Amino acid sequence: MIIHSKFKDYEVHMESNFDFLRELSQTPNAEFVIDEKVYGLYKTYFKEIPEERLFLVEATEEHKVIETALAICEKMTEIPAKRNAHLVSVGGGIIQDITGFVANVLYRGIPWTFVPTTLLASCDSCIGGKTSLNYKKYKNLLGTFYPPDALHICPGFFQTLSERDFESGLGEVVKFNIMAGEHGLKNIEDNIDRLLARDEDCLKQFVYSSLEFKKGFIEVDEFDRGERIKLNFAHTFGHAIETVTGYEIPHGTAVAIGMIMANRVAERRGMLDSEIARRSEKVLLRVIHIGIDLNEYPLERFISAMRKDKKQTSEHLTAVLMTNVAKDLKIVHDVQIEEVADARDYFEQLYHAQA
Template sequence: MKIQSRFKEYEVIFEDNKVFLRDLVSEPNSEIVVDKNVYELYKDCFEEIPSERLFVVEATEKNKVVDTALDICEKITEIPAKRNATLISIGGGIIQDITGFVANVTYRGINWIFVPTTLLAACDSCIGGKTSLNYKKYKNLLGTFYPPDEIHICSEMFHTLTERDFKSGLGEVIKFNIMAGQNGLKNIEDNIEGLLERKPQIVDQFVHSSLSFKKKFIEVDEFDKGERIKLNFAHTFGHAIEVITEYEIPHGTAVAIGMIMANSISEKRGLISSDVVKRSEKVLLEVIDIDSKLLDKPLEDYMKAIRKDKKQVSESLTAVLISNYGENGELSVVHDVTEQEIDYAINYFKKLYRA
């Protein structure tokens, strides 16, 4: 799959098994950045890399900050090659965010190859070029646009994901299918069981279809000024949930919860039917497995996190909501969500989940 960016054309390559890793990490003039868990799982693939060319990172939100990025930049300056250096990063979305930022700012841009090892990164964030770092308590306030030169996806690597992380990835897969309209919703309803069982053919099919769906948005609006903003469906709530729970609830799961909250507002406004809401909830609840007490925070904590989110453009509250639902889903960016609606949506989800 090829993606057209203003920066360059880049490619998503689907690998049959993890054997490709050995050849990839032998790339000359390269610095390898690896998620600590991935390093432990596939240590045999990294045995021959000199220590000065290997940077192992614990992929936590606390490490997704400028200090970590600068440490990697310093390592890259030790490579004899300068602008023809290659950064190879292997891990999930946190590793992607850190290393994408590094690749963009080092020597004003170096070669970058990314291997997403989580379903969440493979089905969503690996394309589109967004790189984001956290600042203080707030998520993704710093960032750039800089896509990799190559992306290598190997679904064999998803087999070692924890149930928590795999279901987090499914949250974004479901999001794309709900956004797609009635056909997409029916498709995810028919295949959710196979996805939960991690059947390779079904997982590969949905990773590919998710990227194809997202590709249409990012190629017409790479810099998030119009059409691409609709991909933030449910993220107003999802990012707030991540912040108030100090990232105890992972991103894709938070987005799944956010979809239920967003749809409750759409239904209350008379924009979508109860049937669509209930069918969506049934699928979404399959991938939400949380301690609901984590959400028992004051409304003011939610509001503070939402107002700090970069999608907010004024004092009015902005969110992406489904505005019509037919063969294709229609989404609208609305700027008039009220504090009362936020409160309603939070309590709607908690009542539903605890029922």
């Protein structure tokens, strides 16, 4: 798959096994930045990387900061090639954010190869070019647009993900298929058991189709000014859930919950048929497992978090809502506090009823 970008065209390679890692290890003039947990699990495939060219990162939000990026930049100044230096990074979304930022700012842009190792990064964030760093108390305050030169996706990595992280990735996979309309919804309904069983062939197909779906949005609106904003379906609710729970609920799971809440608002506004809403809920509940009661958190905190979401354009609450037409999502700027309260209560009732 080729992604067309204003910066450069880049290719997504779907890998069947880990042999490609040995070839990547031979990349000339390269610095290898690897999630230290991934390095420990797959060390045998990285043994040809020279120690002086290896930079391990603990992939936590605390390390997704400018200091980590600058440390990598400083390490890469040791490479004589300078602007021919090549950054190869292996890990999930945090590693992607740090290294994408580095590749963009070092020498005003250097070649960058990324190997996503989580389902969440593989099916979504690895394309589109967004990078974000936390600064002081602000999450994702600093950022750039800078896509990799090449991506290598291998579903074998998903076998060692925790259930929490795997289900988080599935939340985004389900989101893309529901957004795609009847065909996508039916496809996810028919294959959810295989996906939950981590069938690698099935995962490869759904990762590819998710990226194809996203590709259609980012190629016409790379810098998030119009059409691409629709990919934030459910994110206004999802980001608020992440924030108020202190990120106890991971991103993809929060988005899955946010979809149920957003669809509740759309259904009550007459924008979405009840049948689509019920079918979507049934699939989404298969990938949502949380030990938190959202009603334990004051509604005011949800509203405050939604107002601070960077997609807001005024004092009114903005959200992306589904309609009955495939890909025809609507950006609305008049979500009411009462609608948020109802949607949150609705999810809690639904979740506990099936638990």
